[in-house]
Structures are given as C-alpha cells and as structure tokens.
Amino acid sequence: MSYEFILTETRGRVGLVTLNRPQAMNALNNKLILELMDALETFDNDNGIGAMVVTGNEKAFAAGADIKEMADKSVTEMMDRDHVAAFGRILKIQKPVIAAVSGYALGGGCEIAMSCDMIVASESAKFGQPEITIGVIPGAGGTQRLTRAVGKAIAMEMILNNRTLSAQEALQFGLVNRVVPNERYLDEALKLADEIASRPPVAVRVAKKMINQAYERTLTDALHVERQEFYNLFATEDQKEGMKAFVEKRKPEWKGK
Ligand code: DAK
Numbered sequence: 001m002s003y004e005f006i007l008t009e010t011r012g013r014v015g016l017v018t019l020n021r022p023q024a025m026n027a028l029n030n031k032l033i034l035e036l037m038d039a040l041e042t043f044d045n046d047n048g049i050g051a052m053v054v055t056g057n058e059k060a061f062a063a064g065a066d067i068k069e070m071a072d073k074s075v076t077e078m079m080d081r082d083h084v085a086a087f088g089r090i091l092k093i094q095k096p097v098i099a100a101v102s103g104y105a106l107g108g109g110c111e112i113a114m115s116c117d118m119i120v121a122s123e124s125a126k127f128g129q130p131e132i133t134i135g136v137i138p139g140a141g142g143t144q145r146l147t148r149a150v151g152k153a154i155a156m157e158m159i160l161n162n163r164t165l166s167a168q169e170a171l172q173f174g175l176v177n178r179v180v181p182n183e184r185y186l187d188e189a190l191k192l193a194d195e196i197a198s199r200p201p202v203a204v205r206v207a208k209k210m211i212n213q214a215y216e217r218t219l220t221d222a223l224h225v226e227r228q229e230f231y232n233l234f235a236t237e238d239q240k241e242g243m244k245a246f247v248e249k250r251k252p253e254w255k256g257k
Contacts (some may be wrong), residue, residue: 106164129146
C-alpha cells in the first residue's frame with residue numbers, strides 16, 4: 001500500500017516506518033495517524049517481521065497533533081474524528097515497537113514515542129508535553145504514561161509548565177533506553193530491533209504483553225498470570241528447541257511456534 005505521510009520499508013526482519021511530513025515538523029494529522037497505525041498493523045500481521053521501528057527525521061520525530069487541523073473543532077467533531085480512536089491502535093500491536101527519536105517529540109509525538117516499547121534517542125532529541133501553552137492538556141496518554149515513566153515531580157513540571165527534557169535528562173529520568181550521537185540513532189534502533197527480532201517470537205510477544213500488564217493489574221494477579229504464561233510456553237516448539245540447544249551447546253533455530 002502506498003502512503004502520503006509515511007514511508008515504510010523492511011530491513012531483514014525489522015519493519016521501519018518513517019513519519020514523513022517534514023515541512024510541518026511531522027505534525028500528526030488525521031491521515032498520518034491512520035497511515036502509521038495501518039503500517040504497524042500490517043507489519044504485526046507479517047510473519048517475516050519480528051520487530052518494528054518508528055522514526056521521524058533528525059529535526060523532528062513529531063511536534064504533536066496537527067494544531068491547524070484541530071484549532072476550530074467542536075467537542076463532538078473531536079470525539080468523532082477517526083484519529084482519536086486510531087491513537088489507541090498502537091497499544092494493540094503485539095510485536096515490539098521501538099521509537100527512534102531525534103529532534104522534537106512534543107505533545108502527541110511524545111505520546112506516540114511513549115506508546116512504543118522502547119525509545120532510542122539522538123543527542124538532540126527533545127521531549128515535551130506543551131499542550132498547556134495552547135489551552136489544553138495531553139489527551140493521548142501523556143498525563144499517565146509520562147508520570148509513570150519520569151515520576152510525578154518531573155511530569156508536573158513538564159505538563160503544567162512546558163518543561164522540555166533534553167535527551168540526557170530523558171535518559172536520567174528513565175523515559176528513554178539510550179542516547180546515541182545524531183548520526184547513529186536510527187542505526188542503533190534498527191540494530192536493537194534486529195536483535196529482538198532474532199529472539200523466539202512467541203516468547204517475545206508474551207513478554208511484551210506481561211511487562212505492559214505491570215501497569216494494568218495488581219501485583220498478585222499479574223504474578224499469577226505471569227506464571228501461567230510461563231507454563232504455556234512449554235507448549236511451544238521454541239521452548240523445546242531453546243532448552244535442547246542449550247544442552248547441546250549450539251545456537252537455537254526458532255520456528256515461531
Ligand atoms: N501542528 C501543526 N503545524 C505545526 C506543528 C503542529 N503541532 N508544529 C509545527 N508545525 C508547523 C509550523 O506551523 C510551521 O509551519 P509553516 O508556518 O511553515 O506553515 C512548520 O511546522 C515549522 O515549524 P516552526 O516554524 O514553528 O519551527 P520552529 O523550529 O520555529 O519551532 C517547534 C519548532 C516544534 C518548537 C514549534 O513548531 C512548535 O512549538 N510546535 C507546536 C508544538 C505543540 O504545541 N505540540 C502539541 C500539539 S497538541 C489525542 C491525540 C493526540 C493529542 C491529543 C489528543 N486524542 C487521541 C484524544 C495531541 C495533542 C497535541 O499534540
């Protein structure tokens with residue numbers, strides 16, 4: 001499928017989605033969001049893909065939802081818009097998604113990055129939730145995901161007073177996995193995705209799901225589900241192969257089943 005505001009390609013077992021609206025700092029208009037979700041779902045359904053990377057350009061990952069598109073909307077128009085529901089579709093992606101962020105990741109851009117499973121940042125990445133400056137609050141998870149990631153004190157400053165985090169601060173506060181020089185951030189994210197894509201796919205999928213459950217369930221309940229999921233993996237060929245390969249001192253060959 002061809003898209004207007006994103007580019008897609010595959011690199012081995014990694015699906016790469018590049019937000020491609022550079023003249024507008026990759027502002028997330030309705031169509032771009034729908035295209036992004038469609039691309040991620042297509043990769044998620046492709047057995048040849050084991051992990052995905054979402055990136056922008058060096059200057060902007062995404063500077064938020066498209067303010068020009070939103071400015072005159074009524075409450076009902078906002079609630080009816082496709083992209084509102086579409087934002088949630090990223091949370092249903094089962095394979096790992098890594099955000100490779102350089103430049104601005106603001107508002108909905110920061111929220112998309114935080115909805116990914118890991119963030120690789122360039123040295124010039126900037127994270128912020130500036131919605132307060134245009135009279136609103138984050139609406140796609142910012143008040144919740146940011147608070148869980150960086151803690152209440154920093155989240156309060158960012159959301160109430162438009163504090164922007166540098167890449168190093170984002171690393172220090174636990175928002176990103178690693179910070180790498182500008183010329184290497186995408187390669188680093190692709191390498192990480194490639195490594196994860198070489199792991200047993202069913203176990204990777206279950207592990208991602210269980211980590212995300214840490215924010216949804218009580219500890220007792222989640223530990224119970226984790227144990228059950230662990231047992232369930234003994235029904236996979238990959239568990240047999242992984243343990244046999246260890247005993248035989250060789251590299252496992254994963255089947256993804
Ligand atoms: N929307 C529309 N256009 C944008 C944009 C945005 N968010 N950000 C930048 N642009 C456009 C600029 O208008 C400009 O266009 P032209 O004037 O050339 O036509 C072009 O991109 C270049 O931007 P600048 O000239 O401003 O470039 P600078 O380097 O001077 O500044 C900047 C870059 C990123 C600091 C600045 O552009 C900026 O502050 N942008 C706005 C950042 C912002 O406020 N973002 C938050 C938007 S609100 C929800 C889902 C999502 C959301 C809410 C709910 N649901 C599912 C319920 C999300 C809300 C938001 O993100």
